Amino acid sequence: MADKAELVAFEQAVLPHLGAAFNLARWLTGNDHDAEDVVQESYLRALRFFSGFRGGNSRPWLLAIVRNTCYTWLRRNRMDDSTAELDEDMPAMDSASSNPEAVLLSAARRDLVQRALEDLPAALREIVILREMEGMSYKEIAEVTAVPIGTVMSRLARARARLQQLLAGANSAEVRA
Amino acid sequence: MSCKEVQELLHGYADGELDLVGSLEMERHFRECAACASGYERLRGLRAAMSSSLPYFQPPPGLERRLRSRLRTAAPAKRSIHWQRAAIAAALVLTVAGAWRVALMSQRSDSSDILAAEAVSSHVRSLMAAHLTDVPSSDRHTVKPWFNGKLDFSPPVGDFPSQGFTLAGGRLDYLDGRPVAALVYQSRQHVINLFVWPAPERPDSEIRATSRQGYHVLHWTKAQMNHWAVSDLNARELSDFADLVRKAE
Numbered sequence: 001m002a003d004k005a006e007l008v009a010f011e012q013a014v015l016p017h018l019g020a021a022f023n024l025a026r027w028l029t030g031n032d033h034d035a036e037d038v039v040q041e042s043y044l045r046a047l048r049f050f051s052g053f054r055g056g057n058s059r060p061w062l063l064a065i066v067r068n069t070c071y072t073w074l075r076r077n078r079m080d081d082s083t084a085e086l087d088e089d090m091p092a093m094d095s096a097s098s099n100p101e102a103v104l105l106s107a108a109r110r111d112l113v114q115r116a117l118e119d120l121p122a123a124l125r126e127i128v129i130l131r132e133m134e135g136m137s138y139k140e141i142a143e144v145t146a147v148p149i150g151t152v153m154s155r156l157a158r159a160r161a162r163l164q165q166l167l168a169g170a171n172s173a174e175v176r177a
Numbered sequence: 178m179s180c181k182e183v184q185e186l187l188h189g190y191a192d193g194e195l196d197l198v199g200s201l202e203m204e205r206h207f208r209e210c211a212a213c214a215s216g217y218e219r220l221r222g223l224r225a226a227m228s229s230s231l232p233y234f235q236p237p238p239g240l241e242r243r244l245r246s247r248l249r250t251a252a253p254a255k256r257s258i259h260w261q262r263a264a265i266a267a268a269l270v271l272t273v274a275g276a277w278r279v280a281l282m283s284q285r286s287d288s289s290d291i292l293a294a295e296a297v298s299s300h301v302r303s304l305m306a307a308h309l310t311d312v313p314s315s316d317r318h319t320v321k322p323w324f325n326g327k328l329d330f331s332p333p334v335g336d337f338p339s340q341g342f343t344l345a346g347g348r349l350d351y352l353d354g355r356p357v358a359a360l361v362y363q364s365r366q367h368v369i370n371l372f373v374w375p376a377p378e379r380p381d382s383e384i385r386a387t388s389r390q391g392y393h394v395l396h397w398t399k400a401q402m403n404h405w406a407v408s409d410l411n412a413r414e415l416s417d418f419a420d421l422v423r424k425a426e
Contacts, residue, residue, distance in 0.1 A: 007248060007249065010248070011245070011248070015241065015244075015245075018236055018240070018241055018244070019233075019235065019236060022234060022235070022236035022240065023233050023234045023235075026234035027234070032234070032237060035234070036236075036237060036240055039236070039240065039244070040240075040243070040244060040247060043244055043247075043248065044247065044248070044251055047248055047251060109226070109230065110229075110230040112230075113226055113227060113230035113231060114230060114231060114232065117227075117231060128227070131192065132224065132227050132228065132231065133231060133233055137192075137194065138189075138192065138194050153188055153189055153194070156188050156192070157187070157188045160188065160220065160223055160224075163223060163227075164219065164223050167223070167226070
């Protein structure tokens with residue numbers, strides 16, 4: 001049966017990326033339950049679009065669908081200002097002011113890093129996740145997020161500068177406390 | 178490279194997105210500028226903190242099973258549309274392939290024009306971020322062996338520092354429908370890409386010059402190798418470079 005063969009091809013192409021899909025959805029929605037709903041919906045959408053997939057690397061293709069599904073879902077279920085459009089002209093903050101010793105690896109520090117990332121606007125957070133956790137190239141990230149490669153680079157720079165600032169701020173607060 | 182440029186390219190460098198020439202210039206700048214070097218160290222520190230701190234959320238147990246069963250119930254409904262689409266797509270592919278062949282035949286006489294355009298595009302691409310598998314080295318005894326096993330020929334690799342053309346490295350590129358060696362030279366602030374690949378049974382030729390999008394392109398055949406040199410260097414100096422390469426072989 002042709003459908004069976006197609007379903008098998010689909011599963012072979014996208015199921016290996018279930019971990020990446022869930023991780024991205026989890027970081028964008030903020031909890032396991034919503035992330036699972038979004039992942040299920042994404043896979044059903046991906047199956048509908050599979051005939052338009054021209055082969056090649058299925059991971060950015062799938063993650064683009066997961067990402068779009070996340071944003072649709074967030075807009076429908078929350079008034080979340082973290083998905084608001086970014087002002088691209090806002091310069092990246094100068095990272096030179098941050099503390100070079102920002103690498104403490106205690107449990108508290110790990111929480112801090114995680115919270116700092118959660119506090120970033122979604123448009124910056126997603127790029128950090130795709131780059132640092134999925135190891136994607138700028139080109140692949142551009143494919144997932146539907147922005148030019150130059151924008152990927154400038155958003156990454158801004159995201160990292162913000163993280164350095166947040167962590168440095170938390171550091172000096174710790175010292176004072 | 179100025180501190181400002183280094184700041185702009187810092188993330189591209191850290192993420193391995195710069196080309197050979199850009200990476201070399203960044204490294205040179207870090208050796209000379211402590212402020213930029215420590216900026217880079219801070220960035221590395223942040224990335225290390227992220228890789229050791231950020232949780233990678235695992236899908237809950239049973240999600241894959243639940244997904245598979247939902248996909249199975251969703252799949253059968255769309256068969257007919259699917260085959261129609263496939264048929265239309267196949268017809269389109271055939272039409273396009275036909276048109277493409279006609280286009281190719283009518284352009285065959287301009288093959289060196291096409292090659293010049295390809296060579297210039299490769300040159301421009303090599304100067305942008307997001308490119309390259311390469312060997313950044315100014316030592317031709319490093320660059321030449323690097324191509325072994327990557328190409329079915331061994332490109333001649335020269336270096337002419339005393340004449341102002343310094344070897345900066347090599348990379349694989351793709352021209353004229355085949356993998357070729359791209360040798361990268363620097364002359365002051367200018368980059369020269371020299372593309373080399375075999376030209377079996379072809380006699381040595383004179384240098385032919387053309388220009389495109391503001392780049393000068395020289396090509397010649399020597400010792401049964403095609404050579405295409407592309408640069409924004411002025412025509413006279415690029416032709417001096419071509420003469421040096423030809424004499425060296």
